[in-house]
Amino acid sequence: MEAQGEKPLSCGTICLKYLLFLFNILFWLAGGSVLAVGVWTLAEKSDYISLLNSSFYSASAYILIAAGVIVIVTGIIGCCATLKEMKSLLIVYLVLLLCVFLLEIIAGVLAFITYQELDEELRQNLKVTMQQKYQQPGEESVTQAVDKLQQEFKCCGSHNSSDWRDCAWIQAAENERLVPDSCCKSPDDLCGRRDHPSNIYKVEGGCIMKLEEFILSQLYILGAVGIGIGFLQLVGMMFTCCLYQSLKEDPY
Numbered sequence: 459m460e461a462q463g464e465k466p467l468s469c470g471t472i473c474l475k476y477l478l479f480l481f482n483i484l485f486w487l488a489g490g491s492v493l494a495v496g497v498w499t500l501a502e503k504s505d506y507i508s509l510l511n512s513s514f515y516s517a518s519a520y521i522l523i524a525a526g527v528i529v530i531v532t533g534i535i536g537c538c539a540t541l542k543e544m545k546s547l548l549i550v551y552l553v554l555l556l557c558v559f560l561l562e563i564i565a566g567v568l569a570f571i572t573y574q575e576l577d578e579e580l581r582q583n584l585k586v587t588m589q590q591k592y593q594q595p596g597e598e599s600v601t602q603a604v605d606k607l608q609q610e611f612k613c614c615g616s617h618n619s620s621d622w623r624d625c626a627w628i629q630a631a632e633n634e635r636l637v638p639d640s641c642c643k644s645p646d647d648l649c650g651r652r653d654h655p656s657n658i659y660k661v662e663g664g665c666i667m668k669l670e671e672f673i674l675s676q677l678y679i680l681g682a683v684g685i686g687i688g689f690l691q692l693v694g695m696m697f698t699c700c701l702y703q704s705l706k707e708d709p710y
Contacts, residue, residue: 471704478697479540485694486533488687493526495683499676509587509603521565522680528558529687536694545705552698559691562684570677584666585616592638593627605640611668614641614659621664 500519532554539547591597592604608614614637615621622628622637635650641658642649655661 482536489529496522617664
């Protein structure tokens with residue numbers, strides 16, 4: 459509320475105030491979306507963590523969650539600063555926007571670099587992991603991840619179905635299977651005894667290629683979301699500077 463005798467805000471300042479408030483609502487919703495994507499990534503795709511030596515996958519999910527929380531908190535601060543017309547809080551809000559914007563740029567560069575390393579790691583380790591750890595004692599998480607990977611992405615083996623010939627579990631004397639049952643188009647007990655293309659995912663491509671495509675698509679989505687939020691932040695910083703300048707001469 460304006461103090462008695464205080465000069466009323468100009469029409470331009472009032473417009474800026476409500477434009478910035480609208481921006482903060484959009485920014486808050488964007489933060490909620492980023493937070494939701496992070497939680498979904500961790501909840502639905504965390505099985506694949508056991509197939510990777512690096513912590514890239516889990517770290518990226520936690521970064522998304524943290525970024526979403528920071529954006530939501532920043533949006534709340536922005537709403538308070540706008541509605542209460544507090545110049546000091548507007549400065550805090552502007553600094554937070556700038557910090558998040560710079561962090562997004564750094565995170566984008568690191569994500570691109572890390573993806574190159576992750577891609578190489580996948581090619582080197584996924585085949586060995588499948589062959590040596592599948593259905594082995596104490597490696598239940600790997601077995602579950604491989605089965606989910608092959609069913610979800612409709613693939614069989616690291617590069618192709620023949621990779622399973624060197625699997626310790628497949629080579630066991632009591633095993634009648636040529637491939638795991640999760641390679642089958644219609645999974646059933648012992649369906650892996652037949653490795654014909656009509657029965658298994660033999661010609662659809664290996665799991666490395668499918669997993670690479672999935673990770674790359676996720677990075678594209680994150681990149682698009684990051685660009686969108688970055689644009690919102692630039693607009694927000696511009697509105698904040700304009701509103702601060704308009705309020706500069708007002709007494710408090």
